[in-house]
Amino acid sequence: MADPAGLPPRLRPSTVPPPAAVTRALHAINTCTSAAALAPLRVHILREPALLRSTAVISAFFLACGRLRSLDPALVLFASLPRPHVFVFNSLLRSLPQAPACSPLPLLRHFLGLGARPNRYTFPLMLTSLSSLRELNVAHSQVAKSGFARDLHVRNALLARYAACDPDLGHAEQLFDEMPRPDVVSWTTVITAYRNHGHSFLALATFRRMFAASVAPNRVTMVSALGACAAHGAVDTGIWIHQYVQKLGWELDVVLGTALVDMYGKCGHVAEGVRVFSKMTERNVFTWNSIIGAFALVQDGEMALRWFFRMKADGIRPDAVTLICVLYACVHAGLVDIGRKIFNLIVQGEYGFQPGIKHFGCMVDLLSRSGHLNDAFRVVEAMPSQPNAVIWGLLLRGCKDHGDSVLSEHVTMQLLELEPENASHYVTLANLYAETGRWLEAHEVLKWMKEKGLAKDAGWSLRMLEDRSSKCISDGNFMECAL
Known part of the structure; x- marks a missing residue:
């Protein structure tokens, strides 16, 4: 009977039980633990009309394929469906990995070609599997054709993917500027995108624009803004955010608290970072890294x-980040012995991982600065991967500071092999030859540079060195020039 107020009767749970075949199929699918069992299940579904009509069975099968990372059975079954329900199609999209081997766009075209209609959840699910601007543009066009261009949920999903895939953020900026009333998710997406792309000033400017538009931030907004403050050194804005959070009575959870500690540490306000740290009821490794890194900085x-x-x-x-911070602190405090001990513990697997290139770089820097050049060279030789120019450059700086011309020459040769087009390495080598009175060799290096067209990047130091080497060679007075 209809309600006197004119409202329809309340919906009640269906008392009709699902067919026994559906119940058995769902149990088999949900308890499936082997990808090899998916193909027989698919065959069974195709042979049973009741199963083929059940959106619950088809959706569960698609999700099981995603869980077991075997999409072929799901794609074959999808191709066999006469007109799949949008709920089923969305389940297929949920089963796709972040970077699927096949694009979801052909699946969408097949779905639309059967006369089916997407809903507001279809495109956000599909967009998470797209990684190229070309595919995003195609998806964006399809969003407009399907009538979801004004749906804020869909537009925010598009904005997030453009922000993740567009190197210069031009598409994301245009889409955001075209939004009539961006919500806090939209603003936060743009702020985060600017921060992640190294545009901290733009991130903070957008943060201020959001407040001017009377949009209240959420915790994610504040964490992104604090990250931009840390990168830009905008401690005043960071303090304002801290006061805003306190005014609203927000709890300093592990994410927001860590962002505050990190901001204060990177802006040089270590004592304030320690105070925030002490008030946090929960801390994780990132929180500790922030406070250790603050003292290292x-x-x-x-x-x-x-x-x-x-x-x-x-x-x-x-x-790994913790140990980089610790070794960095040892470098600038000259704590050679403790640095050696910690590095050796990393190598021995004490912390559950092997040293990466940054750990090696810190150790080479520590030993080079302290004059332990042979030890530093042995660390470089022990690296499992080829040392890069930064590693050799750290060793070279130590060689120069401690006057080791022999090792300097060897290191410079390594740099030349890695970066044969870098003129500064040739100038360094020529200077080394000149400092030891080997003016003929210095002149040959400069001559070779000119022939290769590298001289133009070396500036006045190269021209002065070239003039002096030419004069010494023409005079034949190498010893006097070396003094």
Whole structure:
């Protein structure tokens, strides 16, 4: 009976049980643990009309294919459906990995070709599997054709993918500017995109625009804005965010609290970062990394190490970033012995990972600065991968600082092999020859540079060196020139 107020009767759960075949099929699909079992299940579904008509069975099968990372059975079954329900198609999209071997666009075209209609959840699901601007443009066009161009949920999904895939953010900026009333998700997406692309000033400018538009931020907004403050050194804005959070009574959860600690640390306000850290009820390895890194940045190596040992005492397992911060602190505090010990523990697998190139770089820098050049060279030789120009450059700086011309020459040769078009390496080599009175060799290096067209990048130092080497060679007075 209709309600007196004119409302329809309340909906009640269906009392009609699903067919036994559907129940058995769902149990088999949901308990399936082997990709090899998916093909027989697909054959069984195709042979049973009741199963083929069941959106629950088809959707569960698609999701099982995604869970077991075997999409072929799902694609074959999808191609056999006469007119799949949009719920079924969305389940297929959910089963796709972030970077599928096949684009979801042909699946969408097949779906539309059967006369089916997408809904507002279809495009956001599909967009997460797209990674190229060309595909995004095609999907964007299809969004407009399907009538979802004004749907904020869909537009935000498009905005997020453009922000992730567009190197210069031009498409994302245009889409955002065309949105009549962007919500907090839209604003946060743009702020985060600017921060992730290294445009911290634009991120903070957009953050201010959001407030001018009377859109209230959420926690994700604040975390992204604090990241931009940290990168830009905008401590005043960071303090304002902290005060805003306190005014609203937001709890300092592990994500927001860590963002505040990181911002204060990178802006040089370590004491304030410590105060925030002490008020947090939950901390993770990222929180500890932020506070240790803060002391490393202000070159307080002893405090960085104290916090590192406190972290271990609290049962938090250091990760690769933790050890980079610790070794960096050792470099700038000149703590050679403790740096050696920690690096050796990393090599021995004490922390569950092998040293990466940044750990090697810190160790080479530490040993080179302290004059342990042979040890630094042995660290470079022990690297599992080929040392890059940064590693050799750190060693070269130590060689120069401590006057080791022999090792300097060897290191410079390594740099020349890695970067044969870099004129500064040739100038360094020529200078080394000149400093040891080997003016003929210095002149040959400069001559070779000219022939290769590299001289133009070396500036005045190259011209001065060339003039002096030419004069010494013409005079034949190498010893006098070397003094």
